[in-house]
Amino acid sequence: MRYRRLARRLGVFFASCALMCAAQSDAERAGAKLFQRYCASCHGRDAAGGPKAPPLVTERVKTASAEELGAILKNGSAKKGMPSFARIPEQQREQIIAWLQRK
């Protein structure tokens, strides 16, 4: 009896983890593609930086909050050459950020 209850709890635990983990890697995968389309020309294919823009594989970017990165993507930094990506859907910006902050 006791074992059955434990087994059920473990089942729920693994099922919800599977859902969450799958959702996360889906977002990261989508973000990786979007990064190639929108960002790689300046920041480099692997975000290591390019002639036109700084690297994004930095502690600063990995530890910045999603809100802060969201604001950078939405508003850009026109004076210094980072364009605004307000034109792409918010969900896509979130996917790119998920990829930037992947472990």
Ligand code: HEC
């Ligand atoms: C036209 C070239 C260009 C494109 C395209 C571009 N960026 Fe940038 N980005 C820059 C430049 C230049 C900077 C530095 C701006 C500054 O110092 O204020 C920058 C800065 C950033 C920063 C801040 C980095 C930091 O350490 O503060 C982030 C985050 C960023 N870009 C993400 C992106 C993402 C994600 C995309 C694609 C959606 C993108 N950029 C597309 C040129 C670009």
